Amino acid sequence: MQSSLVLQNLLSAPVLFFFLGILGVLVGSDLEIPSPLPKLFSLYLLLAIGFKGGMELAHSGLGPQVLLTIGAAVTMSLLVPLTSFLLLRLRLDGYNAAAIAASYGSISAVTFITAESFLNVLEVNFDGFMVAALALMESPAIVVGVILAKLSAPADDVETPGDQENGGDQENGGTSLRWREVLQEAFLNGSVYLLIGSLVIGYVVAAFSPAGLEKMDPFTEKLFYGALCFFLLDMGIVAAQRLRDLRQTGAFLIGFSLLAPPVHALVGLLVSAMLGLGQGNTLLFMVLCASASYIAVPAAMRMTVPQANPSLYISTALGLTFPFNVVIGIPLYMALTRHFIPVG
Amino acid sequence: MQSSLVLQNLLSAPVLFFFLGILGVLVGSDLEIPSPLPKLFSLYLLLAIGFKGGMELAHSGLGPQVLLTIGAAVTMSLLVPLTSFLLLRLRLDGYNAAAIAASYGSISAVTFITAESFLNVLEVNFDGFMVAALALMESPAIVVGVILAKLSAPADDVETPGDQENGGDQENGGTSLRWREVLQEAFLNGSVYLLIGSLVIGYVVAAFSPAGLEKMDPFTEKLFYGALCFFLLDMGIVAAQRLRDLRQTGAFLIGFSLLAPPVHALVGLLVSAMLGLGQGNTLLFMVLCASASYIAVPAAMRMTVPQANPSLYISTALGLTFPFNVVIGIPLYMALTRHFIPVG
Amino acid sequence: MQSSLVLQNLLSAPVLFFFLGILGVLVGSDLEIPSPLPKLFSLYLLLAIGFKGGMELAHSGLGPQVLLTIGAAVTMSLLVPLTSFLLLRLRLDGYNAAAIAASYGSISAVTFITAESFLNVLEVNFDGFMVAALALMESPAIVVGVILAKLSAPADDVETPGDQENGGDQENGGTSLRWREVLQEAFLNGSVYLLIGSLVIGYVVAAFSPAGLEKMDPFTEKLFYGALCFFLLDMGIVAAQRLRDLRQTGAFLIGFSLLAPPVHALVGLLVSAMLGLGQGNTLLFMVLCASASYIAVPAAMRMTVPQANPSLYISTALGLTFPFNVVIGIPLYMALTRHFIPVG
């Protein structure tokens, strides 16, 4: 069964376009999606997934299982950075370990969306509130990452007032103000803000002016699958370009970025079983735990932990963990789900 | 009734996304729609609204009421700049008064589109020929604005031939040629040209090859509502950024930009009643009178009246009048319409 | 009959938007589609046409007629450059003759797409495997063009090893390596790669996970006609801008770019008749022969035959041959098809 799931995933349009992108880089094609078109697709996908999630949340309501699941997801986004940090610290300095740990505590929306498409093809149900879980897992991981980085900073690296003056960083008069910046990066960075905002709007429209839902449908629902294919074509190109950077990454990090996903997915499976989630929600929960952020978290880490090397956390999350999850992870997690989680 | 209309408007997807954009700027999110994506949406909306309007015009034909309504709209776009100019001249110099007056004589296509969406949700009918009125209101206002600016120019500010030589402005040998430039800006600037062109194409296709209409439908009709939401998200961001500029604008202009819309809308209501328009067309006519241009007119004023300060006419039209109309104006005008215009 | 076909073509939405673009440049409108939006539409059209073609290829299978037709198309893309070269060599140097010949041996995907839309409106059937023919006609023409250029190079223009060193062109150690570059340009340039890749993906998805086809449909099928209109608007602008360059082109090349299409189309008609193709496939085959490349071939010629003047091959293919085919050629070829090819 598992191998047929892998095949079904490999032969789906989104994954094939992802391969097309990867292959293009490997064989030396000059195919590229010029900037800012990838941004257009990334904004579109966040808006659409948020809106649809909010819409379904309005239908399902905020019952106890919904709240429990969301709570479990947020807890995972706090715990995964901690355990990852301890492991990464074996080989990396505190800054890099903290930044990478934050990335793996957080999520990749495109991996989540690809998993949803996969469930759609398999005709397995899942719930809109999983998008709420997705939306709420970015910020905690960022906050934990920053705390870990500060805690592991050498004593003399704490910024002195003089430093801050020179830095021209007008907003930071002291530690408390520094926190404002961290929270801003964690909760207000563009992608988190758009996702949560669209979720709220989807909820409000579904609750108060349902006539609008049908009019949004061609944009947020019908177009979605094709736009995902187009974006995955670009993701394939970018992921393959990042693969080249892995030379400087080292075997330890490569191992981490390929082993962390299935391990975190297994923990996600356990939690899902305890929560009594259905098969579809379980797969999505596993994917949330297994995936790593290459948009919101890197943007935040770059600003708040500039000592860490961005190419380490971007290359692992985007060049290895993302392809692993999209190509092998999703069908693998689905096979586990089918084995351990009873149908409906 | 009125308050329920306001709520119905506030809770619609386009207005909610507009708020999301505004809020993003206010709370300091770094969400942005990078250039030239807003241009893509703005071109798309003009093409789609023009095409649909032309299509419906072909169905309804060019009867006397159509011509009367369009004539009334064009008249408004000539009169509004005159009265606005007289008022604005109380506090502003002639150049700035003329440029702002032109902006308010012209229209905002996005406000019009948002009003159409609102009517769709309320299931109130309106006619395609209103788009023709929209398309024909931009150019006259520009021409009037330039004339007003020239008339109020101090005698010594008239350009001497020597100036023109130095300016390297090869096209202008004298006053008559200067006019060619004004007319070009008025009738051939990109957004006017695309709107009118798409209107004509919609008309021709509906009249001569109706098989094409159905094939255009997914692009021009189905996608429209979602694309409007996306664009209004950006409009919210831009409007909020402009709000910051209002410090230099002064109380007089702020008052003008919030009071002119309802006053002009009332005049529009009167004219609509005299023309015997239905409720839907009346709302659209009011919105045409009430809205102010931040694309075609500013572009033309910038070239033909460079003495005026662009941030004055852009900030008022985009930062105040546009949000006012989209959020409060449209439902307010609808309530008035319902009160004074008989159904069907 | 023929004149009614011309009218039906002229009054279709895509051709009207093409005219709107041309007219805009002629009357001096500042309408423009800012970069990289044209690239977005061009990538989208290639992806969609490839996917749909592959899908239909999976349904029709790779029977003998399919293979024969594709073989004939590839042969045309090898022969047309040879005959064109001999003709062009009468007036042009070898480099320019070779580059232009390559362009006319290859194809224009947008011309092909416009012909497909025309067939759709006429409700004439055609087959998906014609897209495979389209995809396979770019590379051979490029290879032939490069060979012709090398053969006609003056003896002293062959690069010496020293030249290559100075050129910093690390990849080229000798003739064999130079070939790698040519083949890379021919088979792996972005547009060829995307078209063939999408074709393969469409085939694979149709064959192995047909559930995905319906989900792609809104993106690749429904949106297609409108996106084509939008892109042709830009093509009109660009073609008209290129028209200005024709002053330096000379009467000989202008004559070539207007006479080559119908002549090549006639050869295509003959071949189609011999192959026993239906009316739809015959029109498409004629269009493949008649059209000239302004994307893949120029990109390749620029790199491999830098001695040729790009504005010659781009301006003729884009400024004359493309508009000729879209406006007059397609209905003309259709009239010939109807005359010589039996229905069904």
Added chain:
Amino acid sequence: MKRIDLFLSERELNRVCKAITAAGAKGYSVMRHVTGMGPSGEISEGMDFSGLGANAHVVVFVEDALLAAVGKALRPLLKRYGGVGFVSSAEPL
């Protein structure tokens, strides 16, 4: 040679380019979608679609002898429509 850098609204771009050519320069380069701040306020990327437009950056390399002519052609345009221009020295590579 001299290098001229102009920053101005993309609305005026056409005129400026024509003036540059008319003054005898052999070439120029244009970068669009430029944002910035100057005497007349801030220009953000968000204004690109509006009638205000974003800025453009024009670079012109000219022989020393041509500088005066190009400067004479451009200064009135910059004065009339806004924008700034600067000159520095450069040599062909």
Added chain:
Amino acid sequence: MKRIDLFLSERELNRVCKAITAAGAKGYSVMRHVTGMGPSGEISEGMDFSGLGANAHVVVFVEDALLAAVGKALRPLLKRYGGVGFVSSAEPL
């Protein structure tokens, strides 16, 4: 006058622009979507959508007297977040 050219990640753009204004410069220009290579690796256009972002190019023309102040404000930012800055001479057109 002096011309300052900065190349840095667009993530830090806001801070850099604030620092430039705070140091007293009257204007600046920004070009986005810049790619490139530097001590900390290659930045390709493909990363524009990711959290890494592309680069930005900032140009500031200042009076000679202001150079020191702007440099003092910018150097710590470049040191902290990466990016490079160069100065050359220029004159108003």
Added chain:
Amino acid sequence: MKRIDLFLSERELNRVCKAITAAGAKGYSVMRHVTGMGPSGEISEGMDFSGLGANAHVVVFVEDALLAAVGKALRPLLKRYGGVGFVSSAEPL
């Protein structure tokens, strides 16, 4: 230090960047979607999607000692494919 400014077709960009790195430069910056006019005609934004492509602007800051090597690597490419290159002086900020 020296500042090198190159304007060339984006088609040749890859080769030029490789040549810059191979010549020993530590970094460079690239701006795409550049339009302009030069000896071989006008390049407009509309050609971006076509096989002609738009231009690119490459900026390289190098130590004086490296200028010769970079120039030697780039001149043949500019000669072969078209494009222009200029050098001026600059100092680190």
